[in-house]
Amino acid sequence: MKIATLLAVxxxxxxxxxxxxxxxxxxxxxxxxxxxxxxxxxxxTQINAQNVSQLKVAWTYASGGADTVFHRTQMQCNxxxxxxxxxxxxxxxxxxxxxxxxxxxxWKSKITETEGTTSRGVTYWxxxxxxxxxxxxxxxxxxxxxxxxxPVATFGQNGRxxxxxxxxRPGADEYVSANTPNVIYKNLLIVGxxxxxxxxxxxxxxxxxxxxxxxxxxxxxxxxxxxxxGANTWPANSRQNIGGANAWAGMAIDRERGIVYxxxxxxxxxxxxxxxxxxNLFANCLLALDAKTGKRIWHYxxxxxxxxxxxxxxxxxxxxxxxxxxxxxxxKVDAVAQITKQGYIFVFDRVTGKPLFPIEDRKFTYDGVxxxxxxxxxxxxxxxxxxxxxxxxxxxxxxxxxxxxSLVSLIRKARTGSAYIxxxxxxxxxxxxTDGGGxxxxxxxxxxGILYVPSKEIPVYTSLVAKKQETRxxxxxxxxxxxxxxxxxxxxxxxxxxxxxYPSLVNINKRLTADAVDKLIPKGRAMMPPMTHxxxxxxxxxxxxxxxxxxxxxxxxxxxxxxxxxxxxxNRWYDRNGYPISQPPWGTLTATDLNTGERLWQVPxxxxxxxxxxxxxxxxxDNYGGPLVTASGLLFIAATRDEKLRVFxxxxxxxxxxxxxxxxxxxxxxxxxxxxxxxxxxxxxGGKLKTKSGDKYVVFALP
Numbered sequence: 001m002k003i004a005t006l007l008a009v010x011x012x013x014x015x016x017x018x019x020x021x022x023x024x025x026x027x028x029x030x031x032x033x034x035x036x037x038x039x040x041x042x043x044x045t046q047i048n049a050q051n052v053s054q055l056k057v058a059w060t061y062a063s064g065g066a067d068t069v070f071h072r073t074q075m076q077c078n079x080x081x082x083x084x085x086x087x088x089x090x091x092x093x094x095x096x097x098x099x100x101x102x103x104x105x106x107w108k109s110k111i112t113e114t115e116g117t118t119s120r121g122v123t124y125w126x127x128x129x130x131x132x133x134x135x136x137x138x139x140x141x142x143x144x145x146x147x148x149x150x151p152v153a154t155f156g157q158n159g160r161x162x163x164x165x166x167x168x169r170p171g172a173d174e175y176v177s178a179n180t181p182n183v184i185y186k187n188l189l190i191v192g193x194x195x196x197x198x199x200x201x202x203x204x205x206x207x208x209x210x211x212x213x214x215x216x217x218x219x220x221x222x223x224x225x226x227x228x229x230g231a232n233t234w235p236a237n238s239r240q241n242i243g244g245a246n247a248w249a250g251m252a253i254d255r256e257r258g259i260v261y262x263x264x265x266x267x268x269x270x271x272x273x274x275x276x277x278x279x280n281l282f283a284n285c286l287l288a289l290d291a292k293t294g295k296r297i298w299h300y301x302x303x304x305x306x307x308x309x310x311x312x313x314x315x316x317x318x319x320x321x322x323x324x325x326x327x328x329x330x331x332k333v334d335a336v337a338q339i340t341k342q343g344y345i346f347v348f349d350r351v352t353g354k355p356l357f358p359i360e361d362r363k364f365t366y367d368g369v370x371x372x373x374x375x376x377x378x379x380x381x382x383x384x385x386x387x388x389x390x391x392x393x394x395x396x397x398x399x400x401x402x403x404x405x406s407l408v409s410l411i412r413k414a415r416t417g418s419a420y421i422x423x424x425x426x427x428x429x430x431x432x433x434t435d436g437g438g439x440x441x442x443x444x445x446x447x448x449g450i451l452y453v454p455s456k457e458i459p460v461y462t463s464l465v466a467k468k469q470e471t472r473x474x475x476x477x478x479x480x481x482x483x484x485x486x487x488x489x490x491x492x493x494x495x496x497x498x499x500x501x502y503p504s505l506v507n508i509n510k511r512l513t514a515d516a517v518d519k520l521i522p523k524g525r526a527m528m529p530p531m532t533h534x535x536x537x538x539x540x541x542x543x544x545x546x547x548x549x550x551x552x553x554x555x556x557x558x559x560x561x562x563x564x565x566x567x568x569x570x571n572r573w574y575d576r577n578g579y580p581i582s583q584p585p586w587g588t589l590t591a592t593d594l595n596t597g598e599r600l601w602q603v604p605x606x607x608x609x610x611x612x613x614x615x616x617x618x619x620x621x622d623n624y625g626g627p628l629v630t631a632s633g634l635l636f637i638a639a640t641r642d643e644k645l646r647v648f649x650x651x652x653x654x655x656x657x658x659x660x661x662x663x664x665x666x667x668x669x670x671x672x673x674x675x676x677x678x679x680x681x682x683x684x685x686g687g688k689l690k691t692k693s694g695d696k697y698v699v700f701a702l703p
Contacts, residue, residue: 041447042671060697114137169240199269263316308430317445339451359382402579478546482546508546605646643662664686
């Protein structure tokens with residue numbers, strides 16, 4: 001680094017150390033998605049509709065760690081900006097701090113145990129001169145001095161705590177990670193985690209830790225203990241036999257009231273619940289908890305006895321809306337809105353949990369497989385208007401789909417046409433797909449009560465197959481182990497899935513050695529969680545099968561599956577030309593007025609340039625990442641597979657400006673101001689949807 005740069009950075013750090021307590025301002029972006037309300041909103045107005053077309057790249061930062069050979073790394077980070085310092089996460093899960101005015105490096109971590117984590121960002125805490133950055137990587141939650149990047153020695157064991165402790169249960173695997181930034185309330189760090197989605201998943205408790213010591217202060221049991229509220233919605237001793245129900249998507253907080261809002265995931269296994277008969281509280285809930293104690297204030301279960309992987313995908317949005325009281329007079333209501341994978345928006349009074357729009361309890365009478373007990377009814381919001389279409393049949397095939405006749409034949413034999421059809425032995429079609437509808441990037445909310453939601457509408461199909469008796473015996477082969485542990489993602493034919501989220505393993509010997517794959521299995525990478533439950537012999541048997549070595553050697557199974565079924569994969573449905581089979585739009589951006597529940601506008605998000613060139617109207621694309629909304633009437637969003645950053649007019653949905661990025665921005669942008677100059681930053685990590693991986697953070701500003 002040049003001497004002038006070192007001096008500038010040193011001066012910046014000295015200034016911050018001597019500065020008074022940090023006061024939140026519109027010029028910073030101090031939390032994940034902007035604030036505790038997870039609003040994705042900024043009051044900055046320098047960049048507006050009249051000058052947005054003049055945006056130029058102000059600076060870029062190569063964070064390092066990108067896989068530029070196989071393109072399997074991602075960056076989903078929404079960077080934060082505090083006191084003129086930008087904090088982000090690299091493609092290989094290293095925290096870094098930069099001078100936010102010019103991108104000059106200040107510090108970078110050296111985390112070695114990342115274990116498959118794709119981080120969505122960091123959490124910042126400050127009291128007086130103490131300033132700490134927290135990040136989850138693998139099973140560890142780390143604390144770093146925010147100014148110098150040194151581990152906070154007083155936090156846990158030399159600056160980290162083990163998140164697996166307290167989540168163990170008999171027969172569970174090892175996988176746990178806090179890859180979404182946590183919530184700060186006073187001197188508490190409130191943590192939700194990601195666990196595996198298999199029958200061996202750990203428990204999903206929500207926990208709070210002291211920010212200085214790492215000592216656990218409280219825990220909320222998302223799968224209740226015997227005698228606790230909700231325990232009667234599970235079989236006896238469920239905490240010993242079932243995992244999941246974890247708060248993986250992130251949380252919002254009302255600090256004035258001391259309430260944290262946590263959406264919870266599905267109980268594991270995702271697609272069969274015969275071992276967990278009942279509604280399964282507090283899985284698939286929006287929980288309102290006392291941030292100080294962890295006590296439940298209210299909850300609403302969005303899906304009962306989830307066997308569809310329909311857990312809420314993103315943090316809720318806290319906002320204020322105008323609704324009429326019993327006398328018909330308008331009144332302001334502090335609300336919490338939760339988007340879903342199904343394309344619904346649930347809106348509640350933030351304090352009481354009362355729905356602000358009607359929710360119908362609708363009966364669904366579809367049969368499940370033998371041993372399954374689907375819920376008799378599910379809550380369906382009448383309003384707000386859905387942001388995704390709700391059914392898929394042969395009539396919904398796109399006009400230029402390849403192999404139409406064979407697709408029609410397959411669809412006619414499938415279970416489709418409605419939400420909440422239990423997966424059967426026949427093909428079952430999800431629409432929207434298993435990952436949305438709404439996805440982890442979440443929605444933006446402005447002070448006018450408008451919600452802006454990116455979404456996707458691509459069908460997914462799967463089925464349940466019975467586990468063969470021998471797979472539950474003491475001895476198993478590599479083929480059987482692969483089918484049990486890997487086929488749901490990589491396919492029984494080892495060809496991966498169509499959008500590249502799970503790569504093909506055919507001819508893997510041309511990309512990796514057998515030894516490299518053997519070492520990868522217990523560590524995980526990208527979408528692949530660590531498979532620490534497999535023994536050395538089981539790993540070798542899987543590797544031999546994947547590399548098509550001539551071996552029928554049986555090994556002793558360390559764990560025999562308790563459930564009678566497994567699913568056949570998250571199969572996003574594309575035709576042989578690589579396009580979704582459904583009628584476009586395949587990706588959308590929707591504005592909904594939560595004061596009235598009515599849709600204001602919806603536009604396609606993203607395009608396939610080759611289709612547009614042929615005269616096909618813009619189709620939208622699969623997308624991952626959230627929006628940024630500003631007081632000047634702009635909405636910034638990347639998210640799409642065509643590797644662009646776009647700016648829309650938030651009132652009309654009209655496209656105002658777009659630019660090409662060095663790699664796809666599967667992340668949410670942030671904005672901030674330094675010395676009166678407004679900047680917008682996006683992490684360009686790519687690596688999904690068959691797009692190249694990157695490591696750059698790109699920052700835009702007016703000339």
